[in-house]
Amino acid sequence: MAINAARMETSSNARFARRPWPVVAGEAVGAARPGDDFAALEAIGTRVSCGRNETLFEEGDSAKYCYRLVSGSVRLCTLLADGRRQIADFFLPGDFLGIVDFGVHAFNAEAITNVVAIRYARNQVDALCETDARLRRRISQHLHEQLSASQAHIVLLGRQTVRERIASFLVRMSGRLDLDMGKGGEIELPMSPLDIADNLGLTIETVCRAISELKRADVISVPSTHRIVLHKLSKLRGLASGAEFVGV
Amino acid sequence: MAINAARMETSSNARFARRPWPVVAGEAVGAARPGDDFAALEAIGTRVSCGRNETLFEEGDSAKYCYRLVSGSVRLCTLLADGRRQIADFFLPGDFLGIVDFGVHAFNAEAITNVVAIRYARNQVDALCETDARLRRRISQHLHEQLSASQAHIVLLGRQTVRERIASFLVRMSGRLDLDMGKGGEIELPMSPLDIADNLGLTIETVCRAISELKRADVISVPSTHRIVLHKLSKLRGLASGAEFVGV
DNA sequence: CGGCTTTTTGAGACGCGTCAATGACCGTGG
DNA sequence: CCACGGTCATTGACGCGTCTCAAAAAGCCG
Numbered sequence: 001m002a003i004n005a006a007r008m009e010t011s012s013n014a015r016f017a018r019r020p021w022p023v024v025a026g027e028a029v030g031a032a033r034p035g036d037d038f039a040a041l042e043a044i045g046t047r048v049s050c051g052r053n054e055t056l057f058e059e060g061d062s063a064k065y066c067y068r069l070v071s072g073s074v075r076l077c078t079l080l081a082d083g084r085r086q087i088a089d090f091f092l093p094g095d096f097l098g099i100v101d102f103g104v105h106a107f108n109a110e111a112i113t114n115v116v117a118i119r120y121a122r123n124q125v126d127a128l129c130e131t132d133a134r135l136r137r138r139i140s141q142h143l144h145e146q147l148s149a150s151q152a153h154i155v156l157l158g159r160q161t162v163r164e165r166i167a168s169f170l171v172r173m174s175g176r177l178d179l180d181m182g183k184g185g186e187i188e189l190p191m192s193p194l195d196i197a198d199n200l201g202l203t204i205e206t207v208c209r210a211i212s213e214l215k216r217a218d219v220i221s222v223p224s225t226h227r228i229v230l231h232k233l234s235k236l237r238g239l240a241s242g243a244e245f246v247g248v
Numbered sequence: 249m250a251i252n253a254a255r256m257e258t259s260s261n262a263r264f265a266r267r268p269w270p271v272v273a274g275e276a277v278g279a280a281r282p283g284d285d286f287a288a289l290e291a292i293g294t295r296v297s298c299g300r301n302e303t304l305f306e307e308g309d310s311a312k313y314c315y316r317l318v319s320g321s322v323r324l325c326t327l328l329a330d331g332r333r334q335i336a337d338f339f340l341p342g343d344f345l346g347i348v349d350f351g352v353h354a355f356n357a358e359a360i361t362n363v364v365a366i367r368y369a370r371n372q373v374d375a376l377c378e379t380d381a382r383l384r385r386r387i388s389q390h391l392h393e394q395l396s397a398s399q400a401h402i403v404l405l406g407r408q409t410v411r412e413r414i415a416s417f418l419v420r421m422s423g424r425l426d427l428d429m430g431k432g433g434e435i436e437l438p439m440s441p442l443d444i445a446d447n448l449g450l451t452i453e454t455v456c457r458a459i460s461e462l463k464r465a466d467v468i469s470v471p472s473t474h475r476i477v478l479h480k481l482s483k484l485r486g487l488a489s490g491a492e493f494v495g496v
Numbered sequence: 497c498g499g500c501t502t503t504t505t506g507a508g509a510c511g512c513g514t515c516a517a518t519g520a521c522c523g524t525g526g
Numbered sequence: 527c528c529a530c531g532g533t534c535a536t537t538g539a540c541g542c543g544t545c546t547c548a549a550a551a552a553g554c555c556g
């Protein structure tokens with residue numbers, strides 16, 4: 001077995017045990033973006049919350065519900081029989097998840113941080129869709145976005161080098177989180193390096209090395225775990241699309 | 249640059265030049281599966297055809313049309329700046345393609361063989377959807393299937409070994425093409441080993457070696473290029489999900 | 497402060513990509 | 527119909543990049 005099988009297994013999954021994490025403020029998003037919103041769903045939602053490393057739903061669960069994140073982050077992942085893990089995607093405050101699955105969930109949705117979400121019953125959503133063309137379009141658009149992100153990820157995993165993957169990841173995240181240029185382009189990543197590795201098809205060691213390399217080249221700096229300052233976003237964009245890396 | 253960049257470039261893309269291929273009979277599918285069909289679209293379709301290695305649409309084209317394949321096969325692919333290629337998926341007779349793209353196509357759709365397809369104008373499809381709940385559900389289901397296939401592919405590319413990828417590929421194709429158990433499980437693959445490599449995130453050499461290995465272990469045999477006999481489908485399924493390979 | 501978990505760095509192994517040569521296949525043209 | 531040329535498939539030898547294993551450093555919490 002070659003690719004990043006779990007290193008040590010005692011009971012369930014020691015490799016992915018809990019670790020501490022600051023509680024994220026609740027007012028993050030959830031608020032309606034005017035116009036292109038899921039506003040029609042408001043009436044049928046239930047507020048739920050979920051602690052760090054607990055699951056919103058699991059692979060094999062019937063897909064009765066879908067969710068919109070109010071605060072906190074979620075990873076959508078699956079485990080192979082021998083412990084190898086792949087994270088299909090991350091979800092951030094404001095993101096919708098779970099509509100994608102048909103009948104049965106194909107992945108686990110695990111809270112990376114404490115999570116507050118609004119839960120919607122699928123059959124109610126479907127019923128609303130029958131009459132509400134606006135909601136229909138919004139959900140359809142969501143599916144298209146997910147698909148397009150998945151396909152981009154296929155290209156990344158199939159054909160991009162380590163450096164391109166890391167650079168792409170940082171650029172994508174800087175677009176999804178608010179990149180604070182007032183602070184020189186600082187972002188706060190909710191996920192650990194291990195999560196990043198399992199999203200990008202790498203090992204944690206390889207991710208660390210690539211990040212260290214970027215630090216040495218002054219493209220980024222990492223004041224604390226989970227905080228990354230992107231000094232040269234344009235350089236990162238270049239690296240993401242195949243530009244040669246010039247180290248120190 | 250590490251991963252499978254193009255080997256030699258003179259003009260456009262010598263690596264993907266044409267090669268001969270038997271014309272596939274036209275009566276392949278296109279016929280309605282009863283019940284869950286795109287029947288409502290029949291009135292607005294136009295028959296188009298497209299020669300081997302020509303494109304149905306290209307990356308960047310505005311996504312005005314979507315297509316249903318009557319006969320022939322298509323690859324959905326993209327080229328990175330330096331010639332690396334990734335094939336996101338293959339489409340076979342009966343398959344729908346292009347609805348996935350929103351606004352602009354993100355990939356090239358290239359005919360692997362001569363292709364006959366029915367082309368539908370997106371705005372007409374959308375208009376029909378407004379009134380036809382059945383069609384809406386069918387298209388929504390299609391999006392869900394595509395998404396689920398993409399996510400499975402992400403797992404394959406991110407975490408599976410060469411052997412698992414090849415086995416998964418063969419198993420999947422045996423399910424999509426008709427696997428003729430009368431002939432001992434023979435399938436006819438429309439795509440070349442190079443296409444397979446670019447779909448699975450490998451090089452053609454690695455694909456060849458993995459296939460040779462399966463031949464040596466009598467799991468498959470390859471009477472001619474594009475024809476593969478799956479002797480031990482159950483063993484392939486095992487390999488696809490991580491079972492140890494026992495060579496000769 | 498002390499113990500734990502996670503991250504980081506280093507050394508070595510191995511798988512897969514690269515390069516190169518041979519062989520098979522196909523279409524073309526004599 | 528067969529010989530020729532070109533493309534693609536296949537196999538081998540080798541090197542590089544990423545994984546593996548291991549140990550040290552850094553966070554985090556009691």
